[in-house]
Amino acid sequence: MKTDTIFYRLFQSFPSIFFELINHSPTEAQAYQFASVEVKQLAxxxxxxxxxxxxxxxxxxxxxxxxxxxxxxxYSRFFTEIFMYLNKTKLSNDWRGVVIYPSRNVDKGA
Structure with missing residues (x-):
């Protein structure tokens, strides 16, 4: 999807924007590396x-x-992707799922 590419480039170039969106300090971005990942199996x-x-x-x-x-x-797909990734990588960190919507009425879970 075209918006995915735009946001990927935005977060890749300016990772601090993501942390501002979730009301965290933009300086937190310095402690992270951003990537788009593909979880094989079901692609x-x-x-x-x-x-x-x-x-x-x-x-x-x-x-x-x-x-x-x-x-x-x-949501079922998003959580499946997350759990497949965590299973593949065996990382023990806590995690957060963040969804960016253009407006609240797009969120079917709301």
């Missing part, structure tokens, strides 16, 4: 993952999805 693709740059499990992993269309199956 799920997570729009973005902010991984802590240190190997300690003190900072959470952030999974980011940009969702501009209504999708009744979005």
């Amino acid at each position: 799920f693709r997570i729009d973005g993952v902010f991984l802590p740059t240190t190997t300690t499990a003190q900072q959470p992993i952030y999974f980011v999805e940009v969702q501009f269309q209504r999708d009744s199956e979005f």
Whole structure:
């Protein structure tokens, strides 16, 4: 989807914007590396993952999805992607799933 590419480039170039969106200090971005990851098996693709740059499990992993269309199956797919990724990587960090919507009325879960 075109918006995925835009947000990928935005987060890749300016990772601090993501942390501002979730009301965290923009300086937190310095402790993370951003990437788009593909979870093989069923070829799920997570729009973005902010991984802590240190190997300690003190900072959470952030999974980011940009969702501009209504999708009744979005949350089941999003959590499947996250759990498949965590299973594959065996990371023990806490994690957060963040969904960016253009407005609240697009979120079918709201």
